[in-house]
Amino acid sequence: MxxxxxxxxxxxxxxxxxxxxxxxxxxxxxxxxxxxxxxxxxxxxxxxxxxxxxxxxxxxxxxxxxxxxxxxxxxxxxxxxxxxxxxxxxxxxxxxxxxxxxxxxxxxxxxxxxxxxxxxxxxxxxxxxxxxxxxxxxxxxxxxxxxxxxxxxxxxxxxxxxxxxxxxxxxxxxxxxxxxxxxxxxxGLYQIDLLNGSKERVSEAEYWVRRRGQLKLDRENAALTAAGQQPRQKKFETVKDTLRKQISSVLHRATSFEDFSDKLMQQYGIAVKESRGQLSYLPAGRTKFIRAKHLGDNYDKEAVLATLTANAEHKTKVQSKQDTIGKLIDIQSRMTEDKGIGYKRWITKHNLKAMAQTLIFLEEKGLTDEVALDQRITELDTKFHESLAVVKDLETRMADNKTLRRHAAAYTSTKNIAQQLKTANRPAAFEEQHRAELTAYRAAVAYFKANNITKLPSPKKLEAEYAQLASEKAKFYEQYKEAKEELLKLKTAKQNVASFFREEEPAQQER
Structure with missing residues (x-):
């Protein structure tokens, strides 16, 4: 990057x-x-x-x-x-x-x-x-x-x-x-988006505070080790490092801004305020607020509110989710582990709940008949593998498109240098001076030859093709994901029904 x-x-x-x-x-x-x-x-x-x-x-x-x-x-x-x-x-x-x-x-x-x-x-x-x-x-x-x-x-x-x-x-x-x-x-080098900020923004001053602090801490730890004592801290943290960790620990558990603000104050004594659309944080023991933009993009108002909204939605989904199906547990095999009567009661309760969820799910899908259930599982299994094959094919074509774009860009930028080599007075010196460009040019030519490419494609056409492939991949991946989720639920339901009746038969014989 x-x-x-x-x-x-x-x-x-x-x-x-x-x-x-x-x-x-x-x-x-x-x-x-x-x-x-x-x-x-x-x-x-x-x-x-x-x-x-x-x-x-x-x-x-x-x-x-x-x-x-x-x-x-x-x-x-x-x-x-x-x-x-x-x-x-x-x-x-x-x-x-x-x-x-x-x-x-x-x-x-x-x-x-x-x-x-x-x-x-x-x-x-x-x-x-x-x-x-x-x-x-x-x-x-x-x-x-x-x-x-x-x-x-x-x-x-x-x-x-x-x-x-x-x-x-x-x-x-x-x-x-x-x-x-x-x-x-x-x-063809690694790169990140330099235009949209940093999740953790470290200034030049903070970088050197970290380096000097770590050097001092290493020396102190070496002295403690030589004296036979165990160091308590191995990694130096700046005030901003500590503040980032504390904010993150609260942010991922809060569901509203009020909840976020209250937890920060209760747990760490950190005050948070909003001014002109920007958040600032005041750690305990300080008199001056630290602006969110000096900590990183994860701590500004937009990111914080987005995380809080996502947390609230996730909590609501978890509370209202009714179609989750748990797997039945084999009571006989688990009881050989000598975990006591309380554990057996928990397993019994869990199995009753899982079986109730199984029956509700099968009734909603209209699959209480075993033949219909097996037929639906076969259909989903076919759809799952077909969608997966299409997704993998599209991913391969997208990778080929990206490689072609990289070589096309390299060829365009280095073609003039390759032509200059033919007329250079000192070819060996020219070759050495432009080794990187000529290497990229020859790699591009070799790639075109290996793939029988005689006409250089348009960059805009390649970009449009890549976007189309990405769109198709997203559509088929969604089909693959939906088929996979339902297939797993149906297989779990079928397994639960079979396990339930296997346990019921010995019980009925005993009665």
Whole structure:
């Protein structure tokens, strides 16, 4: 799941950005890590390229742009912007993502979205938490050094004119998130919806509080273990972490907002209020409310009310559900477990209730005759398997459609590079430089050849076909689900009737 992060910097030392990307730094203090000779240690692995810098370094290109256009003279001016694209850790193993391919994606992303800005594009193989997520840093100077072609997402002159400064507005971030999602879709990588928020929103500040707190807790636990004592807590939690757990524990049991508010106060001393359509929470011991938007989308008004409504409906359905059929329990086999006379009474009561439910269900369906019951079970069994077969076939066709769309997108985006290879003066060097694009192109061509595809299908036609398949799947899945539910009930009813009469025959003989 690729994510996008933005950092604006007011640091006038442009070389600091490149230094951070090239040398190892302590993740908590931000200071360089030195070797035995007190020299900065290079990162073990990275790929770094510059764009729009000409013969100069990134730092010099930015300084020349500032001087030429008389920009960034004030300490509070934003001197540079950094965008970090972090890929899913699974992409390396499952989707063939390499540092070279990530660097190629980052370079193309920078060219498309930040034209005219001096830029550094650097790929690292791992993140702070050593989860193995390949990520790309894109650092751009804030001043554009040339006028660029206006694109649809550019709304104001500052977005394309020479000498203007880049501005990372909400609209810009939305456009960039869409670009990241489409980039991952085209490259066949894992991706999440970056436009609809996060179920648990963790800010930069909270992330580092977690990391520092966990480090401190680990040290304290190590000291306790060395002293022969058992640590009481192994995972550090921030105030917001604790608040999220407490709200969730109450939310899944409440059925109205009043019930939700009362339970929060009674169990945890948390006050909840609504202001301007937004919820805020006040944990015990605090004087300032925490807004729901700082906790995550699961805790805002819309999500909370939706969960409460669902809880209320579920409770009503459970209370009013009359067609549930329980299975009869074999009293003789269970009584060999020596569970006492009370357990036997419970089984007897359960069996009477299950049998009553069975008779009511069969009468409602008009299936009190054994022949009619067997016939209906046979009909449902056939319908069940036929619907299941259609659903599986549609799922296979949907997967094929998705694969075809991915290869078609890759072929379209890399065809020009494959053509350039034929006329390149240094084919080997060109091949190495565009290895990721050429690999995607050849994979697409091989796929088309293996499937006898001679004409590239229209993306809109493929999307429409996928939507049609999804609609058909939903219809047949509903038939499959209905047949399965009724089939299970009828089989349970038949089994209950047979079990009931098997138990009745010895009882009648004894009487």
């Amino acid at each position: 690729a994510t996008l992060k933005h950092i604006a910097s007011k640091n006038s030392d442009y070389s600091a950005a490149e230094t951070y990307l090239v040398y190892q730094h302590d993740e908590f203090s931000g200071k360089k890590i030195l070797d035995e000779q007190s020299r900065p240690k290079l990162r073990e692995s990275y790929i770094l390229d510059t764009l729009e810098c000409g013969e100069a370094s990134f730092a010099m290109a930015c300084l020349l742009a500032n001087r030429k256009y008389d920009k960034n003279n004030h300490p509070d001016d934003i001197k540079s912007h950094q965008y970090i694209i972090s890929f899913d850790p699974r992409d390396a193993a499952e989707n063939g993502l390499t540092m070279e391919k990530a660097q190629a994606l980052g370079l193309n992303f920078c060219k498309e979205n930040f034209p005219g800005h001096p830029a550094i594009v650097c790929t690292h193989p791992d993140g702070h938490n050593h989860s193995g997520n390949i990520h790309v840093h894109i650092v751009i100077g804030s001043v554009r050094t040339r006028e660029v072609e206006r694109k649809p997402y550019m709304q104001k002159p500052r977005d394309w004119r020479e000498g203007m400064k880049h501005s990372s507005t909400a609209q810009t971030m939305r456009h960039l998130r869409v670009e990241v999602m489409e980039m991952c879709e085209g490259a």
